[in-house]
Amino acid sequence: MSSVEVAVVGGGVIGLSVAWCAARAGFSVSLRDLGSPHAGSRVAGGMLAPVAEAWHGEETVTAQGVEALALWPEFAATLGVELFNKGTITVATSPGDLADLRRIVELFNNPDVESFNNPLVGSLAARDVGSLNNPSVGSLNNPGVELLNSRAIRQLEPSLGPSVRGGMFVPGDLAVDNRELLSALHKACVEAGVKFESTVDESVSEARSATTTAPPTIATARRSVTVIAAGAWSGNLHPALKDVIRPVKGEILRLAWRHGTLPPPTRTIRGSVSGRSVYLVPRHDGIVVGATQYEAGFDTDVTVAGVRDLLRDAETVLPGIAEYALTEAAVGFRAGSPDNVPVVRWLEPGVIAATGHHRNGLLLAPHTARLVVELLKGGSS
Numbered sequence: 001m002s003s004v005e006v007a008v009v010g011g012g013v014i015g016l017s018v019a020w021c022a023a024r025a026g027f028s029v030s031l032r033d034l035g036s037p038h039a040g041s042r043v044a045g046g047m048l049a050p051v052a053e054a055w056h057g058e059e060t061v062t063a064q065g066v067e068a069l070a071l072w073p074e075f076a077a078t079l080g081v082e083l084f085n086k087g088t089i090t091v092a093t094s095p096g097d098l099a100d101l102r103r104i105v106e107l108f109n110n111p112d113v114e115s116f117n118n119p120l121v122g123s124l125a126a127r128d129v130g131s132l133n134n135p136s137v138g139s140l141n142n143p144g145v146e147l148l149n150s151r152a153i154r155q156l157e158p159s160l161g162p163s164v165r166g167g168m169f170v171p172g173d174l175a176v177d178n179r180e181l182l183s184a185l186h187k188a189c190v191e192a193g194v195k196f197e198s199t200v201d202e203s204v205s206e207a208r209s210a211t212t213t214a215p216p217t218i219a220t221a222r223r224s225v226t227v228i229a230a231g232a233w234s235g236n237l238h239p240a241l242k243d244v245i246r247p248v249k250g251e252i253l254r255l256a257w258r259h260g261t262l263p264p265p266t267r268t269i270r271g272s273v274s275g276r277s278v279y280l281v282p283r284h285d286g287i288v289v290g291a292t293q294y295e296a297g298f299d300t301d302v303t304v305a306g307v308r309d310l311l312r313d314a315e316t317v318l319p320g321i322a323e324y325a326l327t328e329a330a331v332g333f334r335a336g337s338p339d340n341v342p343v344v345r346w347l348e349p350g351v352i353a354a355t356g357h358h359r360n361g362l363l364l365a366p367h368t369a370r371l372v373v374e375l376l377k378g379g380s381s
Contacts, residue, residue, distance in 0.1 A: 034230065
């Protein structure tokens with residue numbers, strides 16, 4: 001076992017993944033968690049979808065996501081976590097939304113963007129309508145994605161609403177139940193010997209109540225190496241992160257299937273409705289609908305407008321959800337960075353940052369954990 005002691009600050013998916021992988025690599029690891037109900041990992045949709053979430057200007061994030069996605073089958077299998085592996089449908093409901101989707105398709109078909117030409121991305125052309133249910137038609141060796149017309153996209157998901165004008169199918173994208181994942185990671189950490197430290201000082205109590213107070217400062221950790229993985233709260237833990245990491249508020253809903261209603265879709269559905277993004281991620285007993293995005297600091301209120309927009313847009317994409325039960329409306333805070341690229345590096349000897357994952361924390365968890373372990377093995381700076 002390594003003589004280096006590692007203290008992880010933050011018990012979300014990044015912190016737990018780092019702690020687990022570091023312990024498996026032979027380090028002595030402790031973990032301190034705030035336990036905030038607004039941690040991004042707890043209220044996440046669970047999409048592992050670097051292709052469906054790609055956008056111009058975020059090529060670095062997308063390339064990291066594609067690399068991370070390749071790690072997920074083994075990562076999930078080791079943890080005993082089930083993956084939803086039917087892919088993602090991204091749909092558009094207006095000419096403007098369809099134009100935005102076309103730009104994404106062009107991005108992945110651009111031969112100059114080599115990082116995106118990968119075997120995880122498949123496509124089905126609109127002309128393949130008769131073959132959509134053929135399991136051999138995945139085009140997994142085709143590095144591009146193509147638009148599907150409205151008829152073709154409904155072959156994949158017949159319950160889509162009449163406003164859907166077309167879309168894109170990404171069979172390689174995955175999804176996971178985020179809460180099942182957190183439980184599995186916690187269990188795996190315990191089994192690997194990670195020590196979970198309780199925090200009882202006043203600052204932690206205030207932070208746990210949800211708002212602007214930071215977690216305990218890194219000076220309280222007193223270990224050889226401290227890994228800052230406190231998500232949106234990381235900005236208050238080190239001067240180098242103060243003006244780099246910020247909270248990005250998001251509201252998310254959970255809907256439960258009711259007897260007599262249409263079953264949840266088997267694939268994740270992302271939609272663009274009048275320029276607003278909405279996603280519907282299947283669970284065995286319902287759907288997770290998300291997510292709004294605000295620069296509102298640590299505002300924990302679920303707003304009427306946020307719920308209204310999410311339900312309206314989700315129902316536009318998939319009308320059958322109107323008969324589902326609304327069981328939860330929650331707020332979570334993503335850890336934003338200036339360019340949405342995660343900060344995973346030494347900040348100073350003895351301090352590593354693993355934060356700033358914005359909306360890709362679950363997706364990048366195994367990738368970030370691997371990078372942190374490499375940093376730990378490589379030395380103090």
